[in-house]
Amino acid sequence: MRDVAVIGVGCTTFGEKWGASFRDLFVEAGALALDDAGLAGEQIDALYVGNMSAGRFIGQEHIGALIADYAGLAASHHIPSTRVEAACASGGLAFRQAVIDVMSGMEDIVVAAGVEKMTDVGTGTSVDTLTGAADREWEGFAGATFPGLYAMMATDYINRYGLTREQLAQVAVKNHYNGARNPIAQFQQEITVETVMKSSLVADPLRLFDCSPITDGAAAVVVAPLERAREFTDCPVRVLASAQASDTIALHDRRDISTLDATVEAGRRALGQARLQHRDIDIVEVHDCFTIAELCAIEDLGFCAKGEAGRVTEEGITAIGGRLPVNTSGGLKACGHPVGATGIKQIYEIVQQIRGEAGKRQVDTKIGMAHNVGGTGATVVVHILGAY
């Protein structure tokens, strides 16, 4: 089993990108990552791409081949190119498959990309497509939407742990603060608790500013055997752990609807693989598709006790400058959430922080963790990356 390093990263800006097609997005992200690694396309041995639902968003499946083709590597080099899908965790899983591929010795230089073009359909189609990440038969057909499912988790959490509405809003305030310092973020504006509290109700208790947006975007990273990493970069970032866990697809089948057992398990496995403890982690990118999701993630990953994350957030512990900065990128909330790209963007952020290239949101980082969730927690993938 070979050690693996990230040798290059690239990301488009995130947003409602009316002028860019699905193809434009991944070509841009891929070109940025190759440029960052100082690689020519023909040096790439294989591609993995995370994408949730291009079949419904743009009528296109077979995304692996499409990407190889538009990267100019299909007809000329016939490189293997594989799409991986696990709803909003598709990007994280594409990264994991790239890592496993290099570990196996099958390939050396592998690109993991993530892409989603969500704004080419109307809101109804968009909401219905995203419901495909939940249990279509027992949730979707009954009328549940994603905001509705996370609202049930939030309601349960509030009732059991006494979270205040203001504490929940603090997650969005922090992430917008960070997003305003991230040039790729969809939202570049700081907000206040009042902004959240006065925004329209989406699914009680979640308001508009508790929800991550609909976003177009793509991100790409290049991985290589650690022993070869310095051929390509002066600052390789080592992959210290890659762990994945599943849970029931339907929320109502869970042991506890406000604890994501797959997060607990993937986090535990990742720390075990890396032989690290919580205090060794400098920053975490967590999957804050809704504000409540960030609080659950911090707890379920083991960074604080259950019911404590609201207070931890309120006290600034998870802010830039705090003891454990969470979502320095702005998270899904402010950076935006092109579902298939998000997991790769998290890696992009951690790598930038480790390299000291995070500009106004820079945090002293030797080791960072990325936590990517599919659905309401049926798939979770956790990666730990470290300076080398």
Added chain:
Amino acid sequence: MRDVAVIGVGCTTFGEKWGASFRDLFVEAGALALDDAGLAGEQIDALYVGNMSAGRFIGQEHIGALIADYAGLAASHHIPSTRVEAACASGGLAFRQAVIDVMSGMEDIVVAAGVEKMTDVGTGTSVDTLTGAADREWEGFAGATFPGLYAMMATDYINRYGLTREQLAQVAVKNHYNGARNPIAQFQQEITVETVMKSSLVADPLRLFDCSPITDGAAAVVVAPLERAREFTDCPVRVLASAQASDTIALHDRRDISTLDATVEAGRRALGQARLQHRDIDIVEVHDCFTIAELCAIEDLGFCAKGEAGRVTEEGITAIGGRLPVNTSGGLKACGHPVGATGIKQIYEIVQQIRGEAGKRQVDTKIGMAHNVGGTGATVVVHILGAY
């Protein structure tokens, strides 16, 4: 890099399975594969599933988690479960990712499954969904369908190589003969050249009996490190090669529309990995989504010269009892083509042949090859399996 073996296989019957849901299908195939390997579910370390378009066929994405859940391994064991998609090559790629996972040392006992439930939508939706395997922007939006694209390949081939309409029909006749001897096949009837010639025209020169059908079905195989294989089975089947190649997604961008360069390349790579020559291969399962595709495959894999496959078929060389039996399962044409399952069903057939469990269609087999195509050849995956 560890050697890998197949230790168990299972497959549902293929057909228009009105009484079975998507979930029923993969649960049945998975249970059969585990039973074949003598494994309990909790001994499985990870799952991969090939599925092309459940998002459009049944409104469900996040298939990996769904399968882990309905296999009873999500809430209890939180096993990693990942969907892989490359249109009609999704099954072959799922198998390949399972093999790479075991090679890497990340996991030991891994299930690769393939599933598609195609009959829950009408023909229009079905045809449009399948067009997502081609280039939506430059083929689909212009009105091209899959029969249309393969008809262009057939027309080009006929004009250049003098293939007769009767030779093309012989592919279907042979595959129906084989399907009639395969208990899982969708079509259990033998046909004649006349059946094909008198069937309705779909896309000139392709007639109804030149086309593989719309099918529901699932298949699963279990892989393990070769060194552990005999813990589970007396007849492990060794994975001798796993090769994948890409080409342009649009047919009109190819160097030659009746030669699949990705097949040429994946076949060449597979034989190189296995250090074998064509004469070492006893049987081949090729991707005969249309009759013309089988002829191209035989040639592009290098089993005969370009333009010779019609004559080779006519002479019975590819029939059971011939020198190189092709598609003993009945192929996509007669066994049926649930797109995500087909690549796994090919592995299932090769394993049955190597084990001597193929009943009325048994061929003396030590080494077999499986060839799985996505779209019109934008993704090709070739596996070689051998007795151990």
